[in-house]
Amino acid sequence: MEFSFSPEEEAFQSIVRRFAQEELAPHYVRWDRGEPFPKEKLKAMAQVGLTGMRAPIEWGGQDASYVQCGIAAEEVGRADFNCTLFLQIWNIWGELLRLAPSSLQKEWYPPLVSGEKIFAFALTEPDAGSDAAHIRTRARREGDYYVLDGEKASITFAGQADVAVVFARTGEEGARGISCLLVPLHLPGVSRSVYRSPGERLTQRGSLFFSGVKVPATYLIGREGQGFYLAMGAFDFNRAIIGLCCLGAALQSLEETVGYLKGRRAFGRPLATFQGVAFQIAEHLTRLEAARLLCYRALWLKDQGLPHVREAAMAKWFSGMVAVDAIRACIILHGHYGYSQDLPLEQRLRDVLGLEIGDGTPEIMKLIIARETFGREYLPR
Ligand SMILES: Cc1cc2nc3c(=O)[nH]c(=O)nc-3n(C[C@H](O)[C@H](O)[C@H](O)COP(=O)(O)OP(=O)(O)OC[C@H]3O[C@@H](n4cnc5c(N)ncnc54)[C@H](O)[C@@H]3O)c2cc1C
Structure with a gap:
């Protein structure tokens, strides 16, 4: 080891x-x-x-x-x-x-x-997020082109991306009928809208609309019908990466809070000397460190070419949760100074929360962990 x-x-x-x-x-x-x-x-x-x-x-x-x-x-x-x-x-x-x-x-x-x-990844639709195998955006082959029609929802960088990989149905219902197309977003028939998002505002998350967009057939990535599996393959290692993004924000918040607690005094002593305060830091640090090990282990498994789908799902679910809990505690440990836009804590909380949803919610992560543990025939409902 x-x-x-x-x-x-x-x-x-x-x-x-x-x-x-x-x-x-x-x-x-x-x-x-x-x-x-x-x-x-x-x-x-x-x-x-x-x-x-x-x-x-x-x-x-x-x-x-x-x-x-x-x-x-x-x-x-x-x-x-x-x-x-x-x-x-x-x-x-x-x-x-x-x-x-x-x-x-x-x-x-x-x-x-x-x-x-600027690049984007467009899978989610208004009626299909967790259930991404049932997307409805269509790419119809016409000669040397695919004609793309549909709407993608909640797409990071929708407002400013130059190009997107768009997952669209080229065949039968379900996962096997989905293909992956590279779509330059200046093509005629593409339009976009940006959401009013509580966090991650830099990313201009929003919708992409495709109306009769002619995409050259050579812009297919992988084979026809392979798109869903490409999307899941991308999620799989990115989930451990997301875990580390969240943990980075939380660890930074904890370090800043430790500094604050040493300097801030109440009842004649530094806040850091109160057990009720210091133990919170000890507990959050322990959880964050455990989550960090989960993430790096999932990535290490991927580097070794070993199975890691379950580990990446564990990493995403657990890291997002402990990061949000830790940042929330940091806000409260700063007292009224924490509940202010003068410190980055409240923004980190809003930002990190978004990626508890993006790339798969906690429920979907647990569903994957359970599926990989019990087997597909016991998939929880
Ligand atoms: C900040 C952010 C960035 C994003 N960026 C992108 C992006 O760049 N590209 C992209 O394609 N998508 C992106 N998404 C979309 C994201 O991947 C989806 O929102 C996510 O997969 C959930 O889908 P949904 O929103 O349709 O929720 P739904 O699937 O409608 O789920 C709603 C709720 O029901 C629960 N649920 C659903 N099915 C089950 C089940 N079987 N068992 C138990 N609970 C269930 C979910 O956990 C959730 O709590 C982003 C989302 C966010 C918030």
Whole structure:
């Protein structure tokens, strides 16, 4: 058993931590309050190698390990939770493009790796989220094109993405009839709307509408009918990554709270000396550390090519829950100062909560854990 990062991973961690604390953290609240997110930040993230972690080396990527992707997620999560959404999408796109024709790789790896374009992943629909095998968006083959009609809901970066992978029905009902198309969002027939979201505002989550959009047939990723399985494959490792994004935000909050509790006095003593206060920190730190081990283990299993679907679901459910609980406690431990927009705590709570839902809710994570434990024939209802 080996519980430490390698020297290379430690070096990478310190580079990302320094970058994220200096370049991202000071601006975290600005993108929450309506200032447009500057694309230069993406190029800066590209310069420290965050864009192409799962892109092949031949296309300028790093082909990084999944554990290394987790390190990046945790460090960026500490600084600006919402910027982790870019990381997640870059990782997923880095993987999916591997299955695309070389013409598409040539067109889309360079802007991915350079941070020039914004990417999205469009699976959810107004009537199909957890039950994603029953999406209704259609891609009808007509000659050299697919004609795309439908609506995608709750899509991260809907408001600003240049391109999306869109999961659409090309065949029979159910999972086997779904395909994955790369859709540039400037095509005629695409429109979008942005939600009024309680958190993750930087990401302009919203809906994408497709009305008779002609997508070249060469923009198919993978085979026809493979789309649902590609989407589930992307979720599977991203769930452990999400866990680490949430834990990064929570660990940062706890560290800030420890500093505050040492300095703030009540009843003639530092708050940190009250057992009722210090034990809360001890308990949350223990839960966060346990969750962190779950996440890194799931990613390590993925790196070894070992089964990890159950572990990734455990990591997402448990990490999201303990992170939200810890941040909430940090707010209360700050007293009225915590219940204020002057500290980043309330924003972290709003932001992290969104990813308890995104990529699969706690109930769906438990359903997966139960399915992988009991077997498909005992799938809980
Ligand atoms: C911040 C955020 C970002 C997102 N980004 C993206 C994105 O980029 N791309 C994308 O495609 N989607 C995205 N989503 C959508 C997300 O993946 C879905 O919201 C999620 O899968 C749940 O689907 P739903 O909202 O339709 O809820 P529903 O499926 O309607 O579920 C509603 C409730 O019922 C519960 N439930 C459903 N089925 C069961 C069951 N069998 N057993 C027990 N309980 C059940 C759920 O757990 C949930 O609590 C995002 C969502 C959020 C909040």
